[in-house]
Amino acid sequence: MTTTTSTTATGATAHPRTSPPADAPPPRRRLPFSAWHLLLAPLALLFALPLVWLVLSSVMSNAEINRFPPALWPSGIHLGGYRYVLGNAMFPRWFLNSLIVSASAVVSNLVLGSLGGYAFARMRFGGSRALLFLMLATMAVPFQLTMIPTFLVMKRLGLIDSLGALIVPSLVTPFAVFLLRQFFLSLPRELEEAAWIDGCSRLRVLFRIVVPLSKPALSTVAVLTFLTTWNDLTWPLIAINHDTQYTLQLGLTTFQGQHHTQWAAVMAGNVITVLPVMLAFLGAQKSFIQSITSSGLKG
Amino acid sequence: MSSLPAPFTLSDHERQLRERRRGRRRESATAWGFVLPSVLVILGLSVVPVIWSLLLSFQADDLVTPSRWVGFDNYRALTEDPHFSQAVGNTLLYTVLYVPLSMVLGLALALVLNRRIRLVGLYRTLIFVPFIISETAQGVLFSFILDPQFGAANSVLHKLGLHSQGFLSDPGQALPVLVVISLWSGTGFCVMIYLAALQDVPQPLIEAAKLDGAGRWHLLRHVVLPTLTPVSVFLVMWQTLNALQVFDLVYVTTKGGPLGSTTLIVYFIWQQAFQNFTAGYGASAAYILALALLVFGGAMRLARRRTSAEGAAR
Numbered sequence: 001m002t003t004t005t006s007t008t009a010t011g012a013t014a015h016p017r018t019s020p021p022a023d024a025p026p027p028r029r030r031l032p033f034s035a036w037h038l039l040l041a042p043l044a045l046l047f048a049l050p051l052v053w054l055v056l057s058s059v060m061s062n063a064e065i066n067r068f069p070p071a072l073w074p075s076g077i078h079l080g081g082y083r084y085v086l087g088n089a090m091f092p093r094w095f096l097n098s099l100i101v102s103a104s105a106v107v108s109n110l111v112l113g114s115l116g117g118y119a120f121a122r123m124r125f126g127g128s129r130a131l132l133f134l135m136l137a138t139m140a141v142p143f144q145l146t147m148i149p150t151f152l153v154m155k156r157l158g159l160i161d162s163l164g165a166l167i168v169p170s171l172v173t174p175f176a177v178f179l180l181r182q183f184f185l186s187l188p189r190e191l192e193e194a195a196w197i198d199g200c201s202r203l204r205v206l207f208r209i210v211v212p213l214s215k216p217a218l219s220t221v222a223v224l225t226f227l228t229t230w231n232d233l234t235w236p237l238i239a240i241n242h243d244t245q246y247t248l249q250l251g252l253t254t255f256q257g258q259h260h261t262q263w264a265a266v267m268a269g270n271v272i273t274v275l276p277v278m279l280a281f282l283g284a285q286k287s288f289i290q291s292i293t294s295s296g297l298k299g
Numbered sequence: 300m301s302s303l304p305a306p307f308t309l310s311d312h313e314r315q316l317r318e319r320r321r322g323r324r325r326e327s328a329t330a331w332g333f334v335l336p337s338v339l340v341i342l343g344l345s346v347v348p349v350i351w352s353l354l355l356s357f358q359a360d361d362l363v364t365p366s367r368w369v370g371f372d373n374y375r376a377l378t379e380d381p382h383f384s385q386a387v388g389n390t391l392l393y394t395v396l397y398v399p400l401s402m403v404l405g406l407a408l409a410l411v412l413n414r415r416i417r418l419v420g421l422y423r424t425l426i427f428v429p430f431i432i433s434e435t436a437q438g439v440l441f442s443f444i445l446d447p448q449f450g451a452a453n454s455v456l457h458k459l460g461l462h463s464q465g466f467l468s469d470p471g472q473a474l475p476v477l478v479v480i481s482l483w484s485g486t487g488f489c490v491m492i493y494l495a496a497l498q499d500v501p502q503p504l505i506e507a508a509k510l511d512g513a514g515r516w517h518l519l520r521h522v523v524l525p526t527l528t529p530v531s532v533f534l535v536m537w538q539t540l541n542a543l544q545v546f547d548l549v550y551v552t553t554k555g556g557p558l559g560s561t562t563l564i565v566y567f568i569w570q571q572a573f574q575n576f577t578a579g580y581g582a583s584a585a586y587i588l589a590l591a592l593l594v595f596g597g598a599m600r601l602a603r604r605r606t607s608a609e610g611a612a613r
Binding site: 033034036037039040043044045047048050051053054057065066070072112113115116118119120123124125126128131134135138140141142143144145146147148149150151152153155168169171172173174177202227230231232233234237238249252253256263266267270273274277278281285288289292293294 | 323326327329330331333334336337338340341342343344345346347348349351352355362408411412414416417418421422424425426427428429430431432433434435436438439440441442443444449450451454455483487488491492494495540544546547550551565568569572573578581582585586588589592593596
């Protein structure tokens, strides 16, 4: 049973900007049953069903999956799929690779994005306007146009088939620089100026004063960087040949072909691939949705 | 004698100037130090490749041996390549199905989820969660669910006494099925964007319209929808750009098949460059896609400017 207060509380997670309407009914009154549930409940179920099925099939026994028609509900929790996947020498390695690539992308986007964004927001240097414009313009360049030459660049750098080929292109995005610049511009100058006049270096001002004030913008960059690098398949597919360097997403695609009778194992692998993003989402739902809607609306 | 103080102040002034200039130069150096890593990565991996890609598109290149200049041959060949025109056709069909459906569905759901209903937060979460799942994971999941033999979908159809379907293995169904999978994951994004925008519909406007006796439909038609126009324009642009660039889902589920029915344009580019090793040919196809995106993006930007100007006038 949900009371009105808790409904508005959950509503507020998706809508940080919502303020309760002035004519809101007294908070203690329970919302009446709405006919909309008859529409919403089946629809929401439809959206949830594939994910429910993902988890259910990952704990089915092979016999249950392979019979026709397949079982719709597991007879018990069979962890054979998980045991198979985690016992496979490659899978934990792919997980680690994905983690290394995503973590370095997040950290370097925060650091390099802050440095670049701060210089564009607060410092004067020759050509800064033109440079900023050029950086912004690159956001309009589709990845498909650059992927072939990027492959050739990485090849010349000798990085193809190593995690370096995955890390270097995601070190910093124009999005991170631009978003942080916009946020820094909105901060009051006075705090920085005082420290600066007291003899603080720019670097100190940035990391001691500006960065601690910029948590919302930094978390937006972190969330979106993690989401895109963790979920990417196209670039790893192009840049990596040897399976010791695979990311999870790439590993998953080969897994499907190789073990195609072992659907339980494939689904277990899929659950493990989805899990980090899901946990990040459930843990920080509010800032997650905020970052996606705000970056979208301003984009 | 009286001229003595003058040089002093002058040199003082000069020193100040010089110091300020030096300070500015130092600031400029620091600033360049700050932006240099970003500039190197971003421009090095976009401006250089954009030019390189253009040059490549005029060459025959297999990614290994030195390339050969062929002028417009790649582009000419594209116009005669039935696989390319099929890929363009598939991509347009996919976009024309996906974009309006995701937006209409998203708007309808957002309007309902904007009401004060119990459990609304749970509904929102359930509808949004598929959006954060990678196309790879979606692809693997749905190839299992829709597997003609082992899939849950046919199992359910069987229980309902209906015929089994081929889904992704049926050339006539594969593309629409891909659209449905994309709708499953992409509608949540439209819902969230519309929900955020609905918060900005001015409350006094709604109350004024209500006082004037506007019904629900009139309220939606004349008050809510017009304020949502800029967001809708944004979503058309965003969803279209994404639809034109779908790759991962195709790679995981159908590999462009059956019979080329799901070869979308990015898959075609990837195939040419990294499977057939005709990188120049792939680059020319990529350039055509990029130009199409640029033209579309420019058109939408114009539309957006017009709607925001109208909004300001109102």
